[in-house]
Every structure is written in structure tokens, then in C-alpha cells.
Amino acid sequence: MKRETIIAIVFGILLGAGAGLFVLFKTNSSEEAKVIPIEADEKKVVTQAATASTSQAxxxxxxxxxxxxxxxxxxxxxxxxxxxxxxxxxxxxxxxxxxxxxxxxxxxxxxxxxxxxxxxxxxxxxxxxxxxxxxxxxxxxx
Amino acid sequence: MKYSLTAITVLCFSLVTFPVFAQSPISTPEGSLNEEVDKLKEKVAEKVEELKKKEQAVSGVVEVAEGNDWVIVDADGTKINVSIDETLTELFDIAGTKTTELKQDDIEKGDYVFVTGPEIGESITANEVYRDQLYVVFSGKITNVTSEDYTINVLTVDKTNYVLDIETKTDQKMLNIKTLETEKIGFSKLKEGDSVHVVVKGNPENKSQTRFTADRILVIPNEYFLQ
Structure with missing residues (x-):
């Protein structure tokens, strides 16, 4: 196998792997963005409950x-x-x-x-x- | 060689997954419009119900009752502008369980009124104006009982010293500390140190008045707090 062919194959694999990782991370980050507001709401509810219990007196x-x-x-x-x-x-x-x-x-x-x-x-x-x-x-x- | 190169390239691209964005089913324009109309109707109904629950009135002593722009002063001393519409605003007097209609000229400076209508900030557009009796409700401790003239002195938390005339028409009650029920009492049961809750008819024109005839008193004996 020629040297140029090996370089082309390695370059192709790296490019493919890079593209794959980019798509993978981009999908994960969008899923996280959907989850964050829900977590924030839960925290808000917990804070409100805590305020109510402290003001019960x-x-x-x-x-x-x-x-x-x-x-x-x-x-x-x-x-x-x-x-x-x-x-x-x-x-x-x-x-x-x-x-x-x-x-x-x-x-x-x-x-x-x-x-x-x-x-x-x-x-x-x-x-x-x-x-x-x-x-x-x-x-x-x- | 050519075949192996093609195979590797295909393999590389097969590892990359592309997200697929599916299109949501398209509803018919008519069905969608009906849904929107129903939602809007529900929202309007909810809002109307909410506004009904929030229907409020404001009360105060009339400071200016000239023309169609009145000013009343509420219990906190806030001035409220009241817009009167000669044709739309209705005015009434409340006496006991009856209301009688009034004319605009019947209400004067110093009267105690409450007003219903849409309120924006410290202004209200009057739908109805009611002239009513001002009642003052407060509590404090009995500091002095004078049986000669049937008066008691009551000191409130804000250090105001009231002199109350206890008359035969005064509704006098005391808490039974065992049953937590109220019992009717006479003047002789009133004693210094007891807590008392009082209702008197207020004087809108003299806010600094401290002597009143008591309408109702409810005594909490000091023994309740020593249990």
C-alpha cells in the first residue's frame, strides 16, 4: 500500500470520527438545555416550601x-x-x-x-x- | 485497492449519525381555528371568574366631594381619587340592613364611604358609592376601671390610651378559659390587667378621638395567659 493511500485512509477515519463526535455532543447539549428549566422549577418549588415552613409562626x-x-x-x-x-x-x-x-x-x-x-x-x-x-x-x- | 478505499470511506460515513427532524402532522386549518377559539373562550371564562373573585372596594373619609372628581382618605391616610359619572354612578346610604338611594349632593365632606368600580393605582372609577358607618376595632389591656361613671381605660400596643363608656347596650362578653366559649358578663367582671377586644363607632371627622361608647367588648382574662 502506498504511503499516500495510508495517509488518506487515516485522514478519512479522523474526519469521520470528528464529525460523529460533533453530532453526538451537539445532540446531548440540546437535551441538557431541555432539562435545565425543569430542574430550575423544582428548585423554585423547594425554596417556596421552605419559605412557607419558616413563616408558619x-x-x-x-x-x-x-x-x-x-x-x-x-x-x-x-x-x-x-x-x-x-x-x-x-x-x-x-x-x-x-x-x-x-x-x-x-x-x-x-x-x-x-x-x-x-x-x-x-x-x-x-x-x-x-x-x-x-x-x-x-x-x-x- | 480502489475497492478497499471505497469500503473504508463508506464505513466512516456510516459511523456518523445525522438527526432526523420529523414533521408534525398537519391539522386542517378549520380544526385548528376551532381549537384556538375554544382555548380563547376558556381563557376568557377563567379571567372573568378570576376578576369576579377579585372584585374589591375601597373605603375612606370624603375629603373633596365637589363636581365629578372626589377625593377620599383611607385608613392608612392614602388619598384616593374617585371619578363620579353623573349618569352611571349610583349612590346609596346604608342603615342597618337597608340601602336607600342618594343624590350626589347628599354626600358631603367628612362622610365615610366605600366605593366599588375599576381601580387603577390610587384612582377608582365609581360604579357605586355607599355611605356607611365607620367602625373601629382594636385590642389592648384594661389599665383602669372606674365604677362611678362606668368607664374603662384601654391601652393598646401602639400606646394609645382609650376611654370607653360601658353602657347597658354594650355587648359585654368574656372568654371562659376552660371551655374557650364566650359568656355574657356585667361591668363588675371587668378588671385591670385583662386583655380586651373592642368595637366602637368611629368618628370620621375626628381621627384623634380617644373617648368612645363601646359597642362590643370581649375580655380575655389574664388567667388564660398564666395557665
Missing amino acids: QLVISEPLAGALVKENSITIKGKAPMNGLIIFQSPIAEKILNNDKGDFSVEVPLALGENVIQISVYAGSSTPQEQILRVYYLKEE
Whole structure:
């Protein structure tokens, strides 16, 4: 076999192998690009869960939104509060008392026509409560 | 020699794999349009439902009620611009469980109102304006009980000292620390050191007022915190 032929064969093999490796790596990198956002989302979810668990000691009202306008004469207040805290819901027409043994709470509070200023207070190991004021508006369905 | 060269070249190229991009099946233009319309309908329905849930109102004391551009001041002291439309905006008065219609001139500076309508920033285009009673709800500790004139002093967390007149119409309740139920009480049960949750009728024109007639009080005995 001539020297030039051997060089041509080796060159051909190297070129083929190079092209093969290029295609292989390019495919892998595009697959990785698809995976990255999913991993990022998972991390985000984990971070949110961690934030929620650390803030569990605080009074958080998740429902209703402040200033909510409703057509029914009662409303369910949902949220989180320190475990085993005493929660007082005080409105101009009623008061509700709840021993928060689960951490999450859900209480139905009656509403008067018009504006309802509801104070939510939580006593947790202290006579100084955590407090939030919620304003909810009830108007009859016409 | 020629054959072996050709065979090696073919072998080299057979090792290289090229990705194949398959074309997705083509749907008919009509079917695709219907799908898009359905998706759009669903999105609109979801948005309407979301907006219904988010329907809100804002309240405050009327500072300016001249012409069609009003200004109200909310509980945090924020000024809110209210646009009144003479033909579209409806005005009402709330008294107990009834609403009565009002004219634009009936609402004056110093009235407490809440407004419904689309809100952008600190401006609201009023669909409806309701004149209502302002209630103030707060809590604190009883620092003094004066049986001569049936008053109590309540000190709040922000160090405001309120004087409350306890009248026969005042709804007075106390927490039973064993059952965690509320019980009706009389003035004689009120004592210094207990925590109290109070509802009073506010005075929109005098925000610094600290003496009120109590509408409702709920007492949490200090013994609850010593358990």
C-alpha cells in the first residue's frame, strides 16, 4: 500500500470520527438545555416550601383578599397561624374564638351589610397578640 | 485497492449519525381555528371568574366631594381619587340592613364611604358609592376601671390610651378559659390587667378621638395567659 493511500485512509477515519463526535455532543447539549428549566422549577418549588415552613409562626391570611366585595352574608377566612395559638376574630356584629391546633385555620364569619372591619388576633404564648385588620364588603345580590 | 478505499470511506460515513427532524402532522386549518377559539373562550371564562373573585372596594373619609372628581382618605391616610359619572354612578346610604338611594349632593365632606368600580393605582372609577358607618376595632389591656361613671381605660400596643363608656347596650362578653366559649358578663367582671377586644363607632371627622361608647367588648382574662 502506498504511503499516500495510508495517509488518506487515516485522514478519512479522523474526519469521520470528528464529525460523529460533533453530532453526538451537539445532540446531548440540546437535551441538557431541555432539562435545565425543569430542574430550575423544582428548585423554585423547594425554596417556596421552605419559605412557607419558616413563616408558619406568623399570622398569614390567605383568603379573602383585603377589600373583597361579596354577595353572601358570611365569609370563610383562611390562613396560617402559630400552632396552638388562640385566634380571635372580632367584627362589629360577631366574634369567633378558635384554638388553632393544626396551624392552618378556616373559619366562617357572619357579615353585616356594607363594610365589615374584622380584626384577627392570635395569642401564642404571650398576652400581646399578632394582629391583622381585614376589610370585607357585603352587598346583597340584586 | 480502489475497492478497499471505497469500503473504508463508506464505513466512516456510516459511523456518523445525522438527526432526523420529523414533521408534525398537519391539522386542517378549520380544526385548528376551532381549537384556538375554544382555548380563547376558556381563557376568557377563567379571567372573568378570576376578576369576579377579585372584585374589591375601597373605603375612606370624603375629603373633596365637589363636581365629578372626589377625593377620599383611607385608613392608612392614602388619598384616593374617585371619578363620579353623573349618569352611571349610583349612590346609596346604608342603615342597618337597608340601602336607600342618594343624590350626589347628599354626600358631603367628612362622610365615610366605600366605593366599588375599576381601580387603577390610587384612582377608582365609581360604579357605586355607599355611605356607611365607620367602625373601629382594636385590642389592648384594661389599665383602669372606674365604677362611678362606668368607664374603662384601654391601652393598646401602639400606646394609645382609650376611654370607653360601658353602657347597658354594650355587648359585654368574656372568654371562659376552660371551655374557650364566650359568656355574657356585667361591668363588675371587668378588671385591670385583662386583655380586651373592642368595637366602637368611629368618628370620621375626628381621627384623634380617644373617648368612645363601646359597642362590643370581649375580655380575655389574664388567667388564660398564666395557665
